[in-house]
Amino acid sequence: MDIVGFEKHDHTSCIDALIAWAETVCRENNLQFTPGRRRVLEILAEEHKAMGAYDILERLAQEGRGSQPPVAYRALDFLVRHGFAHKIEHLNAYIACAHPRDCHMPAFLICRACDTVAETIWTPRRGGFAQTARSTGFNIEHTVVEATGLCPQCDVEHRA
Amino acid sequence: MDIVGFEKHDHTSCIDALIAWAETVCRENNLQFTPGRRRVLEILAEEHKAMGAYDILERLAQEGRGSQPPVAYRALDFLVRHGFAHKIEHLNAYIACAHPRDCHMPAFLICRACDTVAETIWTPRRGGFAQTARSTGFNIEHTVVEATGLCPQCDVEHRA
DNA sequence: GGCAAGGCGATATGTTATAACATATGGAGA
């Protein structure tokens, strides 16, 4: 499966798989997958869409896990830093990783009508952007690729 | 020249070229290149780096051109909408277009140390991201490509 | 003139993100 986001799928199992993967990675790398961090990842996985930091914060507050911005931002920072979640710059929002495996280059398709986000994988090519950068001495550490447009559903409605 | 940003270049002439190009495009398309909009583009071109909306606003205020956020946001909106400037999502900042010609796909190299931004051009390839999107029925309208890392200068300092 | 569209100024508000400081908690080594 190349793109995750617009199709139906077994959602409970995809949450479990993500959490299990995160647990394994953390154990192997001596990272602390604390209850707070775990809970934020669960929330992101359950919602299965891009959420603002303050949306998450609200959920945390309801559950009595703290209600101040840094609580959410720190957890998100951890999750993003280790690839368990991604930040959608275009929306200033966060989303659980849809391709739980180490080291991939995510690329996102963002519907401007319903804000649904699909994650796909981006592979840099010879002679492309990355190589041009290298030739000028720029040392790329992280790349964001985000396309906006209309998802299949909204596209249809839009034409109607 | 493929990448604009880290090299030295004739800056006054590049400002003039940008403004002249914008003037032409506006005239041809019946767009109103009002003094306010023009001034914001000039400021962006003069600074030649990514600026926050509030940085621009401060400059406008100094010049007595209004000091409220919408003044800056409206002008930026116009400039971005017509391709005279670009938004750097990663920084929530704006930068003058470095490739004054119609319809290109900008891609940015952003130094995380000094926030300098270089603009290069991104060409989508057969079989890549864009095609994958199309095959799922997603209709891409706009794509953002932003790489973060260290520019040649900061990279050297970092190793030292 | 009368009208509509667009630009502009100003105020208020909403939203996202971080700074700064204080307090736990858990492990390594004396």
Added chain:
DNA sequence: TCTCCATATGTTATAACATATCGCCTTGCC
């Protein structure tokens, strides 16, 4: 055991970014 250190958390305050809304003025068109 105690001390030190690193890391994580809790809390307060504020910075930074963005939009909503309303009313006024100009411009262009009938």
